Amino acid sequence: MSTLFSKIIDGQIPGRFVWKDDTCVGFLSIGPLSDGHTLVVPREEVDEFTDASPELLTHLTLVAQKIGQSQKRVFGAQRAGLMIAGFEVPHLHVHVWPTNSLADFDLSNAADDPDPQAMDNNAQKLRDGLIADGHGAFVPEA
Numbered sequence: 840m841s842t843l844f845s846k847i848i849d850g851q852i853p854g855r856f857v858w859k860d861d862t863c864v865g866f867l868s869i870g871p872l873s874d875g876h877t878l879v880v881p882r883e884e885v886d887e888f889t890d891a892s893p894e895l896l897t898h899l900t901l902v903a904q905k906i907g908q909s910q911k912r913v914f915g916a917q918r919a920g921l922m923i924a925g926f927e928v929p930h931l932h933v934h935v936w937p938t939n940s941l942a943d944f945d946l947s948n949a950a951d952d953p954d955p956q957a958m959d960n961n962a963q964k965l966r967d968g969l970i971a972d973g974h975g976a977f978v979p980e981a
Contacts (some may be wrong), residue, residue: 842930844880855962856979857969858906862898865906867962868934870949872920874961875910876936879903885931888923895931903935905974906965910937913968914961920944 847854848864857877858865868876879902885891891899900921907919916937923933924946936943962981969978 842884843928844878844930844932845884848880848882855958855981857962857965858902858974858977859979860902860977862895863902865902865935867958867965868936868949869953870946870951871953871958871961872934872936872943872946872949873914873916873938874957875914875965876934876949877903877906877910877965879906879933879935881931886929887925888931891931899931899933903933905972906969907935907937909965909968909972909974910935912972913937913964922946 846852847866854866856864856866863879863881865877865879868878879899881895881899885895888896903921907921910916910919914937917939920936920938920943921933922944966978
């Protein structure tokens with residue numbers, strides 16, 4: 840059965856993509872902890888990180904690192920947060936977001952109804968940042 844994330848990856852459900860490669864995609868979370876909160880999701884349907892191959896986990900982490908580096912600069916954050924929770928959707932995904940505090944790691948503080956125009960603007964800012972950081976080959980058009 841296709842997961843929600845597979846439907847987003849396949850274009851059946853809209854997503855604000857900031858990264859696409861043959862192994863994974865990155866798109867903004869619909870419940871962001873902060874501006875630019877991105878989910879890095881493998882194209883392969885893997886339920887949780889303990890089921891993933893070491894190669895897949897390595898790739899997801901490296902992509903999350905690149906996105907986090909751009910997020911810090913673009914959104915003026917001290918750090919990039921990284922979390923694998925695995926309860927929201929049964930499809931492995933890595934949360935990466937700009938953060939200034941350990942308090943920003945509480946998923947119960949995620950925005951319930953973020954402004955769509957602000958989300959579009961955040962996605963474009965992050966795409967522009969990734970391009971400026973030399974990752975343009977993986978940045979899709981809006």
